[in-house]
Amino acid sequence: MESTWRDRDRDFQKHLIDGETTIQDLVEVLHDTKTNFQLLLPGFTDEDDSTIWRNQKDIDCDEVYENIYIGDAATAKNKEYLKKLGITHVLNAAEGxxxxxxxxxxxxxxxxxxxYLGLPLADRPWICISEYFYTASAFIDEAILQKGKVFVHCMMGISRSATCVLAYLMIKKQLLAAEAVTIVRQNRDIYPNEGFLHQLAQLDNQLRRQRL
Structure with a gap:
């Protein structure tokens, strides 16, 4: 155990050649990346009347990475749509x-x-969402490894759910925070709160040091 703590201390002290990732770095990526809004909802084709579905069923869902979807509370409760989409796993990042x-x-x-996996997270900058980073990542990864599809949501599908997906891409896909934010932001108009961005920046620095 003592050796483990020494190893962690050494990792923490490792110099990052490109410097530390900061909140401001991630905020700039969010601001600079445009979202490519899709006319068709995931799971629909040109033959489907997706406008009617969106209006009547309150569907708000985007595929942000292969087989990973982010959406809102109403969509999470629409089991008919989740079945149509082929969702096998649901991560509620706002259970309560x-x-x-x-x-x-x-x-x-x-x-x-x-x-199903539920995380009791409030969308507040002081909430320690990082304590769930590895739990959420393992759950999402399980879905992907089983050739399934995972729907990650909170109330609006903007902050808590997006943060969980970003952590997964960083931990399991070894993407840098800026790369993960760019990919997800291109596919959905996300905006994690500043406290969550700070924790993602910390995770990025930690992972980068571990990979040195």
Whole structure:
């Protein structure tokens, strides 16, 4: 154990040639990256009337990486659409019954084959979302390795859910934070709060040191 802590201390002290990743770096990437809004919803073709689906079913969903989707609470509760899309896993990054949370749990999907994970996260800068980075990443990775599809959501699909997906891309796909933000931002209009961006920057620096 003592040796492990010494190794971690050495990792922390390693010099990053390109400098530390900061909140401002990630904010600039968000501002500089334009979202390519799609006319068709994921799971639909030109033969489907996606406008009617969007208006009547309140669907808000984008594929931000292969087989990884981010969306909002209403879409998460639309089991008919999730089935149409072929979703096998749902990650609720805002599980709870209070205002700003989504009151689903594993029982909500018990009449489906969907595997569920809920994280009780508030969208506040001081919330330690980083304690769930590896849990969320393992769950998303499980879906991908099983040739499944994962739907990650919070209330709006902008901050908490996006942060979890970004952490996955950094941890499991070994992308730099800026690369991950660019890819997801191109596919969905995300904007994690500053506290979450700070924790993603910290994760980026940690992972970069580990890979030296």
């Amino acid at each position: 019954k209070r205002f700003g949370f989504v009151d689903t749990d594993k029982n909500y999907y018990k009449d489906t084959t969907i595997k």
